[in-house]
Amino acid sequence: MAEVSYVGASRVFAGSPPVRAVDQLDLDVADGEFLVLVGPSGSGKSTALRMLAGLEDVDEGTIQIGSKDVTNVPPKGRDIAMVFQSYALYPHMTVAENMGFALKLRGTPKTQIKEKVAEAAAMLDLTKYLDRKPKALSGGQRQRVAMGRAIVREPSVFLMDEPLSNLDAKLRVETRANIAALQQRLGTTTIYVTHDQVEAMTMGHRVAVLKDGILQQCDTPRALYDKPANAFVAGFIGSPAMNLKTVPLAPEGARLDGIVVPLERTALSAAQSAGLSSVTFGVRPESLRLASVEEEGIDMTVELVEELGADALVHGAVKIGDGSERFVVRVDGRTPPQLGQNVKIAVRDASEVHLFHPETGERLTD
């Protein structure tokens, strides 16, 4: 068990211009924490993980595991175990040999290896398959062997690089819960990379969002959802994505389709003191509701209704300035509006509106 910290760690790939795959990453992971690195592809999340594993050089800054600086330590000296996206099982070894390989290299006595492999296999429900070769296993079983290979070593840090992306949707949800429970039980510091924000939100104690190699925000899933630090995080976290539109400012609020949506005083004054005439206005689909005819609301033409059972997502066009923008509203599943119908929508509460700087994307609300 150990804490992990990245201190100004960068990875620069040669080229013209050089690509800063991970740029000045500062991140502290507490002992026993489950931290998820999330971001779109090319955001540097896998590179950041590989830097910690020692598979990728650290060009600037340092990386520490425990209190030890491991920046220039080869992978085998770092006491880490990694689960690869492709699992990378040794095809010529049996499941038991795969799981015990690291221990064998370390010179652990055979009886002890056998014991530990059996223990991990029991934990992962692999006991029956110990003598099989990986090619005789299903995708889910292979994934568990890859997990087992990591567990057997009792490392101080687990590194997981999109370990679920090759599983089918149902198995993924199941395995997701299993991994989270396993981590809870073992209490091993875990860094988990995914591009799937649902995985990130459900599994991580904290989630670090990366974009273009730069850390955008690192916080608990709740905080990321409620107070995204910038427009990118706001749009990336949450499904369906937040409605993010640039709208002109009025003295009391934001101007949408001729009406003024009231904003919180602090946010408004922050925007006004920055001298902005327009802001990026963000509101989650569930923070919008259908308004009754008498109420003041924003006119929207329904273009698409996605029924999810418990609720429905209504996509529609709203006039902003001269153009029209698409909004998504989460409504009660039993009474969704019809396609092509004109409805009125309203913000549930002014406190649920997020305001961002239109150029920098920084959060204006607090």
Next chain:
Amino acid sequence: MTTTLDRPPVNTPGAGEREKKTARLRASRIALHTFLIAVCLVWLAPLLWTVFASLRTYEDTAANGYFSLPSELTLSNFGKAWETADLPNYFWNTLVITIPAVIVTLLFSSFVAFGVTRFSFRFNLALLMLFTAGNLLPQQVIITPLYRLFRLIPVPEWINYKETLLDTQLGLILIHIAFQIGFCTFVLSNYMKTIPNELTEAARVDGAGVLRQYWQVILPLCRPALGALATLEFTWIYNDFFWAIVLIQTGDKMPITSALSNLRGQFFTDYNLLAAGSLLVAIPCLVVFFALQRQFVGGLTLGSTKG
């Protein structure tokens, strides 16, 4: 081939049309099989002819010619060839040359292939090209300088009492290794490129050093390529006559290929005997092929990654 021919018609045409189609299929199938049989026969003819000749006596073919029905068939030529040509001794010589040469060639070329494919360094492509280009040198061109070089290289007396590399089996082994390494490196490096990089990365994280990655992860996965190469190399080195005849001068150090020429008289050659000798000499290659055939299995890396 036949599977495509057996495929049922996709749209069901009228009965007459269907008949026409089956007729066409049958005709094309007959043509195909005729062609295949013809090729097989042309391919096998020299071998079968050798077997046939080896089973006849010299007197028989001398009287009736080779294109005739035999008066009797006998295995006596084989026994005679075995003794006359002193085959056991030469078989041993060949093994002493071939087996170390094949093993060392595969070992060295797999080292090079591992180095150039699993690590990225400045000159790895250049190095691979160098090894591959070495293949292109024609042996006949460099034989003279090599001959002179071999004469100048000293070896301890217990290897060769003349104390030169020339006229030693060691020299022959070295020249085979040098000449075959290029091809083997080329094949092995291409094979190793197909092994996913994650496997070596996983091994590194598991704590394997470079040698272990090579020996315990990469090499076992190269088994099909190594098996195929071992067979090819064995056959090539075994069949070598050129290097042996130039670089070895003492008769009893010669490999088996030269022993065959012992069956040839100066004024007269018993071709039936020679045929029997040739067949005997060919046997080890077949043995090696069948022994290593099990290794030519595809899909060895199957299962390392996603389902």
